[in-house]
Amino acid sequence: MRTGIVIGLGETGQPLFEILKEAYPDMLGVDKATPQSPEQVQFMHVCIPYSDDFVDTVLRYQERYSPEVTIIHSTVPIGTTLSIEKSSGCSVVHSPIQGRHNRMKKDLLKYRKWVGGAHYPELEVHLDGAGFKVKYTPFTSTTEKLKLMCLAKYGVSLAFAKYQKKTMGDDYHHSCQWDEDYNLHVGEDLQRPVFDKLTDVIGGHCVTQNTRLLNEQYPNPMLDEVLKYAEESETAPKIWEPCNIYPSAKIGENVSIGAFSEIGHNVVIGDNVRIGAHAFIPEGVIIEDNAWIGPRVTFSNDMYPPSGKDKWQETLICVGARIGAGVCIRPGVVIGAGALIGMGAVVTQDIPAGETWAGIPARRMEKGNDNNNRSQTSVEDFSYMQ
Incomplete structure (x- = not known):
């Protein structure tokens, strides 16, 4: 055996x-x-x-x-x-x-x-x-309860910390220091939990799932609040610090923004958008749902700087457009739905929906005949670089 x-x-x-x-x-x-x-x-x-x-x-x-x-x-x-x-x-x-x-x-x-x-x-x-x-x-029920209760208790503490951070804003770190000072002078039985590195989720996936299991068998308003915060966390923007995001920017649900990016005043970002690290997105840029912005993509809003805000131009990235790493985009252009911009391109004009453009300045790429139907260009397309 x-x-x-x-x-x-x-x-x-x-x-x-x-x-x-x-x-x-x-x-x-x-x-x-x-x-x-x-x-x-x-x-x-x-x-x-x-x-x-x-x-x-x-x-x-x-x-x-x-x-x-x-x-x-x-x-x-x-x-x-x-x-x-x-x-x-x-x-x-x-x-x-x-x-x-x-x-x-x-x-x-x-x-x-x-x-x-x-x-x-x-x-x-x-x-x-x-x-x-x-x-x-x-009793088997004892250990079943212990595991569910302990995870739910952790979830309650996390949910309150999320509420505390939302309420206190930039002063939240002072709250953590306050509790750390308190913990230095009390016994282990009186220690306060300190969440000085809060993420956008309520613990790991197990905390949410198991709190839900417990709440189904033993409903409780506190657990309802934990699950409420968990649901909000699942769709909240994932922002990888450090970033500079202006308070007036409007950011949708399930958005990811890479570290060292700047999102300017009144920028509008739709749902399910992915933005890579080191992106620069100034005022006047609108990014619609499901767009993908690669790392180090640079937008501009001023054609002849510094010309004054009244002469700035809006740039629109339509639904599902994909912009490769290191692309520079001239102010005032529209990149159509589902368009693809190759890495390192300089976009100087509107890009029609569904087309693939690349190069400096960006030009339309011809469809290839390979099995993957990937876009490719002919020698003539690069004649401007010779």
Whole structure:
């Protein structure tokens, strides 16, 4: 009989498998793409993400591998482990994962490995032999609740920090310093969480998903607020600091702006726009939905600087247009929907929708005949450079 198997080799399953494999060389790891053949194992570790068919999936794996004990490491709704145990008639426990994804292997051995359910001495020996520090509790619902509650509590703290940053604006860093000063003079039981490097999301994907699972079983207004902030975060602009973005700029949903970019007064950016690093986009530029602006793209609004704001010209980038790295765009032009501008081009006139232009100054490219139907140019198109 094989010692065990790990089902699911993702962000948590792979490091768990590596730890167990070092202690038990005959451990098997399987994922969706892994060829599977039936054989009996002593321990089956389940690390697949929760979904509507989670229970049925685990039951199928139990039938295939006939484990003596099944260990559910996944974060699941309360009562899931007991449901699997009753349906299968097999021994099933719940042992949630603790740790950060980017250092999961180290954290798995750092924290105690909580196991909820009946105490199986052979499982304790199995986990202890791999280096885990085991902590037992008699009910699977206890560990299921612990994991969901702890993640939701973290989400509540993050949601409040987001609210605090939104309310305080540039003064938010003072709030972090305030809490850091406080933490220097109190015990660990009174420490305040400090989020001095807030991102645009409410924690990792697991925080949002698992807060939602808990809220479905135990509805609570606080959790509603966490999920509200999470939904706002999912569509909020992703701005990679440092950037200089004027407050009057109008930026749509699901926008990404690369570091060291400048977005000027009254610039309008639609939804689902991607802007690379070091882009310069001054007042008068309108970028419609789904456009792609490469790194170091430079727009201008003044044809004969400095001519005065009354002579500035607007530039329009239409829906789905793509502009390659290092392109310079003259003020007052319109780049049509779905147009493609090759890297390093200098755009001096309007570009019709759907066309591909490149060069200095940019000119229309002829369609090639290769299998990928990529745009290419003829020698004549570059005659102006000779």
